[in-house]
Amino acid sequence: MTAAPTTNVPPNRGSAAARTRIQNIVLTTVTYLIAIAFLFPLVWMMMAAFKTEAQAFAAPPVFAFTPILDNFQRALPSYFPALLNSLTAAVGSTILAFLLGLPAAFALAVYPTKRAQNTLTWMLSTKMMPAVGVIVPLFLLYKNLGLLDTRTGLILMYTTMNLPLVVWMMHSYMTEIPYAIYEAAKIDGATVSQEFFRIALPLSMPGVSATALLCLIFAWNEVFFALNLTTSDAAPLSVYIGSFKTSMGLFWAQLSAAATLTVLPVLIFGWVAQRQLVRGLSLGAVK
Amino acid sequence: MQSISQRYSFKRSLTLALSLGTAALLSAASAASTITIATVNNPDMVTMQGLTGEFNKKYPDITVKWVVLPENELRQKITLDVASGAGSFDVATVGAYEVPIWAKNGWLDPLTPLFAKNAALAKSYNLSDLLPSVRTALTLKGNLYAVPFYAESSMTFYNKALFQKAGVTMPAQPTWQQIQGFAAKIHNPSAGVYGICMRGLPGWGENMAVFTTMVNTFGGRWFDNDWKAQLNSPAWKTALNFYVDTLTKYGPPGATSNGFTENLTLMSQGKCGMWIDATVAAGFLSDPGSSKIVNTVGFANAPVGPGTPRGNNWFWSWNLAIPKSSKQEDAAFKFITWATSKEYIALVAKAKGTWASVPPGTRTSTYSNANYKKAAGAFSSLVLKSINEADVTKATKDPVPYTGIQFVAIPEFQALGTQVGQYIAGALSGQSTVDQALKQAQDAANKVAKDGGYQK
């Protein structure tokens, strides 16, 4: 693997320096090429959103075209209710998962016992059931509890989906906090809640933002529960996108416009939060 | 002090709650019912959604909420809902295959009593205007359970320009043998032109729809009168060999990923010499907005095979029905009779600016309408003929214990058809041989007939 870090290499003499420079240029070019390849599908989709249907599936592909907004005109009216539902479900479930998960993660991290390990394992194992395997019982439960097609219902389900993640990730961040800090607080007579609010929480804040970002992404992109547990009032963007897919007729440009609208908020959010995420991850789950 | 303020606020909130409750009751009393309509995301249904305003002009007190999804998602969602009686939908879009099965399960409201109750509506709706074959398909034991939104059959589409170039002409009633011959002459993959496009995407409503019509007209059937599976019969074998041979030699690459949409894309871009598929495609291929072959597209009957002229073209309809679990039966009835009426069809023509894009295949009056004949002349008579001839009770050479042309109208068929569809696709992609595929298919069909208690 020649891709080993080559930064801050001390300036060597003559040809060695030149070789390093050439190597650097090559590696940078390779990096850019890979990045372009990775971004291409997304860019291609977004381009299709501004094409006519005929241009969207033309062969050979159309690169130069007059962008049109027709696709967005059809996609926009039903967009905002779905956007609101997606935001509510994603944010609501993330908050609830943290309210439930943070204390548990704290307790499991600061008072590790054999049973704590088992608890953690069990919590993770609840994520192993394929959603489709439990959808019929869930549907019947939701029907009887009046939760079908409600935002509350979605929030409850996404909390279940993300809670093990919150506990597991936050647990690993909190175990990273040097034990001596707790010791010192204990000597000062701090209570458990003080330990939590004054030490564990502030010190694992980067972890909180990283975990929250993941929770929001997973909830935003969830399709299966959304499709089966909501119909119209609470339908989020993942259901909205489905209404642009059809087994009849031509739909690529239309679907691309709807997909662009669906992906854009989480993309922008992800880009902005990315720095935070890198910092958070580097402090916690990864030493 | 504290307790007084608490009591005060309690009292106040109680008053508030009471007044709110009264307001709710009052508004409920002044009518305004809301109905939720679940429908397929096909262009004709999207048009219906767009005309909601027109419906409200006629029935201002009914609020309409829409759930529009792709076919598969919609089918699974409605089935789960009606099977559990959740009652999320007041109007459901149900396929021709499901109507008799769901009616038998008691999941749908019979419409005959509702027509009897609303004499004025029944008169203007005029049930006898519905095409007889369509009406028969939606009737179980004398009761109508759904009204047709549009109906379709299958036919042959061809590209006249490519035919001319290859020096061949399409007869009005081609045989499969002729089709293969034409395909061989037209096929020119290096120029991006393929002789024939057909569905290869596995699914009971995808490759099995077109392949079952082939089996029918090659003289085969799914089951004999004792529900013994017939998938290893010579007719199936000849049909499958023919299908695999034709598509691998003269079809586009990736045929096993091609369903209706993919083939429509290919055909409309002038990449296929021929395409055998649903009659509704005629409208799309004649639409200059997305089709490049508007001026060169030709229409012919679905091909017949060596076995029998029966069952060579399928019958399908999308229908509107009222689930038993709906609490808004009256409002729902008003909607389904509006959306399948003669006046709705005229409304679509007005809104779309052309009679060519009205929902086809449901009413005799549509086909006797001079405007429609003029706008859709190129294919309208062919479509009407195909639908009229598509007899769901006589689709095979030899007698069968089931109804349906491109499907077997039993609840288990959806699963069986899709499973067999996978085996057929396996043979098409070369993952298995024709004999292996048919052996697997035969076993699966026999298992279904045994488990379902059909075989004695």
Next chain:
Amino acid sequence: MTVAQNLTATSPPAPRQRFRFTPAALIWPAMLYLILTTQVPFFMTLYYSLFRYNLVDPTNRPFVGLGNYISLLTDPQNLRIVLNTLVLAGGTLAVTLILGGSLAMLLNRNFPGRALLRTLMISSFLVMPIVTAVVWKNMLLNPVFGFFSWVVSSLGGVPVDWLAQYPMASVIAMIAWEWTPFAMLILLTGLQSLPEDQLEAVRLDGASPWQEFRYVVMPHWTQAIQVVVLMETIALLQVYGEIYGSTSGGPGVATTNLPYFIYQKAFAEYNIGLASAAGVLTVILTNVLAVYLLRMINRTLAHNKGD
């Protein structure tokens, strides 16, 4: 779970003397919530798995005992589905680790536009799976209109029907596209916390890039790799949307994995009894697999680390 044990091992498990809240009181709300929302449906699933239960045949619902399990375990085709599940998850995991690791190292260098690239690189992780599937199937992999086939034929080759000829590889490529940024990001954060002087030291000792990677980077990555493996294993064993949107499990059963198999039983056949039994078996299988796999990886990595 071994990862958890490994992580907690960093803080001494000293028993605490004084606290007002018992740890249990902090843990129970989360536990209770998960028990209610996952175990209730799970036991209902367990119950349904003992019946012949077809959604569209409501009148006929007899108790069949272990019948559904027996018919699942005796059908030789189902072994293929289990294997597909493992190949799909394992293949994707391997690709994302290798690609993500290489990218992490490439992005850990100083070059113009590095911050921008790093930001943009996470994009594909944020895309909804169903969108990924539709875009890849129609706009990239389609043998006639797809971008890839255009590239191949303008280079003079014959367009490839990716989804029919290389179905599993195509699906893996698609899912790896989604998950590589995740692996890249986590491995990158691992690299960034690698002390620079450590690298300097080995370089002065005249270590080759491979030795540098093998003895400095790799041991440091142990935990990052654990995070990637655990998170991805859980997610990849559940892949469903990408298959649904692209190959529908085909051709034949070439890309049918367990979740998609259950989906077919439940919603293409409405066979809730069989789907429930398959769900129960999947839970068991996934749990065993996850524990075993992680233990194995841990051991390998611990061995690596052990100088």
